[in-house]
Amino acid sequence: MGGGQLGRMFVHAAQRMGYQTAVLEADGESPAGRVSHHHVRSGYTDARGLAQLAELSQAITTEFENVPAAALQQLAKHRPVAPAGEAVAIAQDRALEKAHFVRCGVPCAPHAVIETREQLAAVPADLLPGILKTARLGYDGKGQVRVATPSELATAWEGVGRVPCVLEKLLPLAFECSVVVARGRDGVMVQLPVQRNLHRDGILAVTEVYEGNVPPALGAKAVAATRAIAEGIGYVGVLCVEFFGLADGSLVVNEMAPRPHNSGHWSMDGADISQFELQVRTLAGLPLAAPRQHSAAVMLNLLGDLWFRSAATPSEPDWASVLALPGAQLHLYGKREARAGRKMGHLTMVAADAETARAGALRAAALLGLPAF
Structure with a gap:
């Protein structure tokens, strides 16, 4: 699932070991699709494309975390899928991710989840200055804003469209x-x-x-x-x-x-x-x-x-x-x-x-x- 460079390098590793590969990716010029034995040109939620990938494959993986978790869960009904859709869903949501880290006893930066105006108003003062991160669809620095004051935090949350976010305390x-x-x-x-x-x-x-x-x-x-x-x-x-x-x-x-x-x-x-x-x-x-x-x-x-x-x-x-x-x-x-x-x-x-x-x-x-x- 996915046609980028991580998929391309996976395809090369699999082919070196004698396996045939299939890539599901809508872009006909994708790095992985161009080197794979099979290229299913389809969106990640297209039922026909998913069925074709399952038919071609004995096991299925993903090359990036923004593949819909539901698509992986659908594929898992027919073929072994690793990582599981449930694990990908955690990585897709910073709030769920932080909660998982806490459950595992792994220290993370002091933080607060902001989904409502009430939660925004209740942010502890000692979390500032901090970094406001959108809970979903943030990678390579995208969806992140540094904030130093409550007013900057409020402006930043408005700027990202009041979507669910995590505010993390800025640490040295x-x-x-x-x-x-x-x-x-x-x-x-x-x-x-x-x-x-x-x-x-x-x-x-x-x-x-x-x-x-x-x-x-x-x-x-x-x-x-x-x-x-x-x-x-x-x-x-x-x-x-x-x-x-x-x-x-x-x-x-x-x-x-x-x-x-x-x-x-x-x-x-x-x-x-x-x-x-x-x-x-x-x-x-x-x-x-x-x-x-x-x-x-x-x-x-x-x-x-x-x-x-x-x-x-x-x-x-x-x-x-x-x-x-x-x-x-x-x-x-x-x-x-x-x-x-x-x-x-x-x-x-x-x-x-x-x-x-x-x-x-x-x-x-x-x-x-x-x-x-």
């Missing part, structure tokens, strides 16, 4: 990190190493994965919390959970993604089992061997802005200079049109040690005109 951050786990139907769970992340304008820019990238004790807490979140809903499939490391040395959960994640892309080049192969294994009921990282890795997200560095009309970045760097691994997603903010690909720099990987990634960033980190 030291770093961001994420953990990708895979859990099988038999309850076996494995994870990738903790990933340290840098976001710019709400979009992931850099992921660094090597020993010592985060304080070891906090990394262990992030892994334990992610496993608890997956266990708490009997999750099957690949799950990513994002965390904030705070200035006081504590850790709070931010959000979860019921799918492979941008921050796990390094695993295609830096580990012996990628997050996409783990996704294939959970669907096929294959053993979930623990992935082993064999190289220090630094990943750079490549947005469409790079195509407009020198002119108003798009031009291809200088990949030759970047690929001349030892350890540079370029992945482009096959999207026809570059646009500002659009994820066009990623570059992973792998090396025997963290210092070399970082130096190479910084050199690649300079060649591409990306900020240092």
Whole structure:
């Protein structure tokens, strides 16, 4: 379900293991649809399209969380579906997501749910300054407004159309990190190493994965919390959970993604089992061997802005200079049109040690005109 770059990389992993694939996506030029054996050109709620996907498939997954949960639940009547629609529904609603984290005993930022004017008026003063986030359909920084006063909060809520929201207290951050786990139907769970992340304008820019990238004790807490979140809903499939490391040395959960994640892309080049192969294994009921990282890795997200560095009309970045760097691994997603903010690909720099990987990634960033980190 879904035809974007995450689906494309899943399709490639499945095909490498000998499986045929089918993609349900209305866009005829979608990255995943163009490389799959079958492309069901249909909307996510179209009954005929869903029936065709079920007929073609032995197991079904999704590449992003905004596929309607009801469609996954409908498919689950006929085929194994992972993740389940119920898990996706939690990830689609920040209020439900926060409640799930609390049930699992995982600390999250102080927050309040705002669905009515009465709840807006009752927001505790100590939650400000904060970030107002729409409860649904927010990703890559969309649907988020920083607010410092009650009047700014009221204006922001009006600005998003008075839809259900979650207000989170703004906390002093030291770093961001994420953990990708895979859990099988038999309850076996494995994870990738903790990933340290840098976001710019709400979009992931850099992921660094090597020993010592985060304080070891906090990394262990992030892994334990992610496993608890997956266990708490009997999750099957690949799950990513994002965390904030705070200035006081504590850790709070931010959000979860019921799918492979941008921050796990390094695993295609830096580990012996990628997050996409783990996704294939959970669907096929294959053993979930623990992935082993064999190289220090630094990943750079490549947005469409790079195509407009020198002119108003798009031009291809200088990949030759970047690929001349030892350890540079370029992945482009096959999207026809570059646009500002659009994820066009990623570059992973792998090396025997963290210092070399970082130096190479910084050199690649300079060649591409990306900020240092």
